[in-house]
Amino acid sequence: MRKQHSKGRPLRLTAELVARVERLEPDPGPEPGTSEHSDAEFTAWAQALLDEQPAGELWVFAYGSLIWSPEFAFEESRRAIAHGWHRAFCFRLTRWRGTRELPALMLALDRGGSCSGVAYRLPAGDRAGQVAQLLRREVDAKPATNVPRWLQVRTSAGLVRALAFVAAPYGLAYAGRLPLPQVARVLARAAGHWGSAAQYLFNTVTALEQHGIHDRNLHAIQRMVAAEIAALPARHD
Template structure:
């Protein structure tokens, strides 16, 4: 069994009760018409056949949609990165956080989910409303070519290739760890998000070396912040990934 340094006990130390501050007014919110228009455009760009969604982070452990099939998949030319600056959700204005997106370069192993047959515009609109809420984020929604053991498909991806306002690209893991160990918002902490992502990736047999190193660094930072000494219970076992 592979042992995570970041444990539920350490994650619990990061929790704080925070009030949702709401939108800060610096982003242009999408209207109902905007969501419908974007969903129609993306539906028109879709391949024939079923609708696939590429999950590389929270969609793996909290998909919030029904699926009828899942497959391991790899997106080449992208890698996971905590590069989205946030002052809401898992961060606050007093202690900003970071959320994950896909930056260019490398390879990202994840999971694709096939949604039930249905009206693609309606299915896509529900996904859009879960993942984005402003015009500035629209460009991060795109169709991503992925490879699976059964062949290549195009899957809908979110927060792919983000740039510009609200992003901090290429940060060293040590800097990211300091933020994730301290940031918390009304939906939870950055440490919780990282723990859930790494542990669920390992369950799927996906070992992301950068995230694995990051969870070690975040565990160290939490101990530093909270003066928490290491005990025999300060490791969490996750399944050894299958060899494929």
């Protein structure tokens, strides 16, 4: 079994282990008491964000799935650090990669520390359309927990102001700071109509390592998730 390597240390979580828990579940839709944002709301939100942006280029700060699946055109990417925020599995999901019965966890930026990621410079044209599309992808149901915010991030070529998505501590889906073993137990078991939480973790850790970014907590979590999956009963499809 071929393993990825991180600074001389192998990643325990492999594609083969992820395949053991990979599955698709029906989409249950928004939680009761929440609703989807309309296209008009996303358009207005995008314009309000752009109205807050000082003159200059449009940058997006990626720390999770936007690194391995950006789904937008970009003209430049740079390693970047956001100070005052850290990458954490603090966003509870009951759809996408989880269900009502078995909720998942997803990464968001939470207060404190620092986070190494990738800053993308987007093309100059149709900024409102680009930001609205990004909101559709990243923002959860209304009222939202994963919310956009302009952050100052440091790159090798200096500071840039970038759009990022952070966890709102008042949000219904905010899970708070959880012990890493508890996070690992969830990620080893949860899945939704976008696939498994283990696949999300595997893709994220692999993409970070490919960019030369070693996240100590994620490296510990992937090791725990690998052990959790290895200990699960064999699945017979």
